[in-house]
Amino acid sequence: MAARDKKSPLTNLIAGGSAGFMEALICHPLDTIKVRMQLSKNVARNPSGSNLSFVGVGLRIVRKESPLALYKGLGAVTAGIVPKMAIRFTSFQFYKDLMVDKDGNPWRLNNFWAGLLAGVTEAVLVVTPMDVVKIRLQAQRHSMTDPLDIPKYRNAAHCAYTVVREEGFGALYRGVGLTSLRQASNQAANFPTYHFLKGYLQRLQDINDLPGYQSAIIGCISGAMGPLVNNPIDIVKTRIQKTPNPEGLGGWARFTQVNSQILKTEGWRAFYKGVTPRVLRVAPGQAVTFAVYERVSSWLDANSDSFKLGATAK
Numbered sequence: 001m002a003a004r005d006k007k008s009p010l011t012n013l014i015a016g017g018s019a020g021f022m023e024a025l026i027c028h029p030l031d032t033i034k035v036r037m038q039l040s041k042n043v044a045r046n047p048s049g050s051n052l053s054f055v056g057v058g059l060r061i062v063r064k065e066s067p068l069a070l071y072k073g074l075g076a077v078t079a080g081i082v083p084k085m086a087i088r089f090t091s092f093q094f095y096k097d098l099m100v101d102k103d104g105n106p107w108r109l110n111n112f113w114a115g116l117l118a119g120v121t122e123a124v125l126v127v128t129p130m131d132v133v134k135i136r137l138q139a140q141r142h143s144m145t146d147p148l149d150i151p152k153y154r155n156a157a158h159c160a161y162t163v164v165r166e167e168g169f170g171a172l173y174r175g176v177g178l179t180s181l182r183q184a185s186n187q188a189a190n191f192p193t194y195h196f197l198k199g200y201l202q203r204l205q206d207i208n209d210l211p212g213y214q215s216a217i218i219g220c221i222s223g224a225m226g227p228l229v230n231n232p233i234d235i236v237k238t239r240i241q242k243t244p245n246p247e248g249l250g251g252w253a254r255f256t257q258v259n260s261q262i263l264k265t266e267g268w269r270a271f272y273k274g275v276t277p278r279v280l281r282v283a284p285g286q287a288v289t290f291a292v293y294e295r296v297s298s299w300l301d302a303n304s305d306s307f308k309l310g311a312t313a314k
Helices: 009-039 054-065 067-071 074-098 110-139 156-167 169-173 176-205 212-242 251-265 268-272 275-302 304-313
Strands: none
Touching: 009 054, 009 067, 009 074, 009 110, 009 212, 009 275, 054 067, 054 275, 074 110, 074 156, 074 176, 074 275, 110 156, 110 169, 110 176, 110 212, 156 169, 176 212, 176 251, 176 275, 212 251, 212 268, 212 275, 251 268
16 A cells, blocks of 8 residues: 555656646635735724624625735746645655665654655745745735736736845745744644545555545645644744845844734734634645545556556657
């Protein structure tokens, strides 16, 4: 069974990229709502004076900026999805393969450590610059149906170019430490939970390939673990990445400044702003990711001989 779980880098690229693309298309609106809630200095209220829920925030975005506004920053996400998922699954397998003793037996908690290191790897190589661009685009409040309402950042490429031109290349890596911590904790919870539940269901049913709905269910469960633990990290990261650092202020000083500002002006509950849409974004996102990944990778494994024969015939 372990051999069946081990995927080639090409399989990780194709299956992971396909899974990530589908996940982005389905779940991106919830991420936009989450970012808006996290960036709000005060709790959003409706005309009656009661607090707006994530549904209320979403409806307000649609009403004031059009439904397309829910997909602000999607270009930045989809542009990074293929390398992100390829790096996530490939690096996880790479680190996992290293974590064996001299007899080839896996270390205890190898899924945990491999997931943690895979999270750091994807954060440094892909996620941080992608997040900076995505958050800058999502934070813009303009109508996408009014041609006269011209935003500062027109698209993902223009946003990245503008950020580098005005703030330097390093601005794309603002918050890299917090992003690494977030991704590491996400994958350290995600992969062990998924593989534990997957192995349990495989043994229970005596099968190698789980039905798609089972992969989706356990992916949803594993995906919910990270946001529940690390939402405060995500809040601070989002605030830091939204705007340039003040002149002469280092990364740690900026981190402590944002933390103290949130505690002083908004209270500790502010660290859990957006946690509901984040769970609703990440959990079903991982359900889609693992279900599509398992299905595509199984299809690629089943047809690998055909690909090789086709290449040989040519």
